């Protein structure tokens with residue numbers, strides 16, 4: 191049980207900077223998910239916390255102790271790897287017991303701790319098997335068990351579920367969450383899957399190109415994305431972000447020739463006529479039932495998902511290629527070529543600066 | 552169906568013929584080793600084993616062979632075994648350690664050392680045999696096991712083999728071990744060594760035979776008959792004059808000289824094949 195604190199942590203590979211200064215304070219028992227596209231430096235960050243990668247500058251503290259110079263074993267952490275990294279020549283029991291054995295625990299204590307972890311993970315029947323004779327999901331559990339028996343200050347997970355099939359992934363996701371709640375170990379979890387990120391995290395770290403774009407609870411990240419990148423990365427399908435201009439008298443923004451009044455955002459709008467990026471999620475758009483219409487769209491393609499349908503549209507008179515996605519209830523049938531008058535949920539509109547890509551409201 | 556049966560029959564005959572060609576000389580040596588000297592010297596040699604088996608083998612093993620100073624073949628077998636085991640085990644230990652250093656540690660001049668080891672591959676033993684001999688004489692190691700074994704222990708081939716194998720070990724395994732708290736020595740002992748077991752077994756077979764069949768180096772290094780390896784002694788037993796040579800004992804020694812390598816291959820066959828074709832990963 192511990193806190194983890196990163197202070198302006200940087201990493202260069204040779205002359206090539208990969209992490210550009212990340213600060214993060216993780217509370218005791220907190221579950222932090224680090225999410226971002228491939229190559230943004232998530233694994234590098236995690237491996238620096240683990241002690242597998244040197245820190246170029248900044249400090250990392252685990253339980254208020256600076257660990258920059260410490261070997262992994264001295265940091266009291268456990269890590270679960272993407273490919274599990276089980277020792278192929280050891281049985282499940284030996285795999286889980288190895289860390290304890292090195293730590294010099296006596297036999298009875300090892301047996302106790304392994305069997306209680308095995309019970310938690312329902313690995314009891316497999317303790318004498320070699321990893322080769324286990325399914326992917328079972329191996330995953332052994333890797334979890336290996337971390338669990340150590341009872342470390344923190345768990346570090348590097349995309350632990352990405353080698354599993356979709357169904358098992360959902361199941362293991364729930365199990366990991368339940369397990370972490372139960373044992374209450376502070377956790378850092380790396381993934382590029384935003385559903386995993388949203389469901390597991392107490393707080394999310396959204397990374398892009400070696401920077402933390404936003405650190406906040408999943409709901410806040412969803413409701414108030416700090417940048418265009420976060421807005422389009424979190425949420426599926428992605429948020430619609432369109433170039434707009436500030437309308438006369440700062441009443442709102444002009445999108446495709448129509449003025450969308452945003453009275454409540456008046457204070458956040460830049461000067462009249464200035465370009466601005468206007469964002470709205472597909473689920474915050476509804477087909478207009480009244481006279482009031484914000485945008486007039488033409489449907490170019492429909493994806494039916496069952497519970498709902500995604501209508502890919504373009505603006506009336508606009509270019510055909512530009513995609514504007516609307517999420518409709520599954521019960522409403524739409525046809526390609528149909529004209530859709532829509533209204534936007536004012537409370538869920540987002541404004542971004544076209545230069546800095548940062549959030550304005 | 553008939554055509555297939557016939558081609559199978561043909562294949563079998565062909566294989567059996569091959570087997571006979573390979574196995575017959577060895578069989579004939581065995582046959583000769585069970586006849587008395589007189590029978591051997593009076594051609595033709597019978598095709599079936601004779602009745603001198605016990606007499607010949609006990610004379611060779613315990614009686615001593617006159618032409619090599621009365622040393623028994625038992626002593627020769629012991630010498631050869633010590634030398635072959637020493638070379639095989641020594642080579643494996645040295646090359647495991649150097650491959651471990653080269654693959655898993657970052658130290659200055661690492662690649663230079665690697666290339667130095669690699670380059671020795673291009674030099675046959677014969678090229679460096681005289682300087683090595685001089686060193687051994689200076690160290691007073693003539694007629695010692697150390698002198699027979701140590702100069703042959705360094706092995707670029709085995710080092711490269713282990714290096715290749717170590718490089719296929721996923722990095723995560725090393726990292727998992729580091730996080731579990733294993734230092735370099737524990738990682739080597741608990742993880743690398745067990746994973747290399749099949750490779751080690753395969754290499755052991757090859758190197759044991761290599762050590763057993765060494766000729767030139769033991770010939771230079773041994774003066775005393777009691778330090779001869781069996782291969783050297785075998786050569787010494789044969790005189791230019793047919794009558795001087797105790798052919799029955801030579802034949803016994805031949806059989807005894809090939810038995811241990813065969814034994815090693817047979818006993819380790821399963822491991823050997825496994826080590827050559829797969830690795831546990």
Ligand SMILES: Nc1ncnc2c1ncn2[C@@H]1O[C@H](COP(=O)(O)OP(=O)(O)OP(=O)(O)O)[C@@H](O)[C@H]1O
Pocket residue numbers: 203208226227228229230231232233234235382
């Ligand atoms: N040993 C290394 N030497 C040089 N560059 C490296 C090294 N390891 C990683 N990088 C670079 O650092 C960047 C971040 O890599 P990292 O593995 O942290 O990405 P990631 O976010 O985990 O991506 P993924 O989701 O694909 O695993 C990448 O651009 C990568 O090319």
Ligand SMILES: [Mg+2]
Pocket residue numbers: 232233234348
């Ligand atoms: Mg990664």
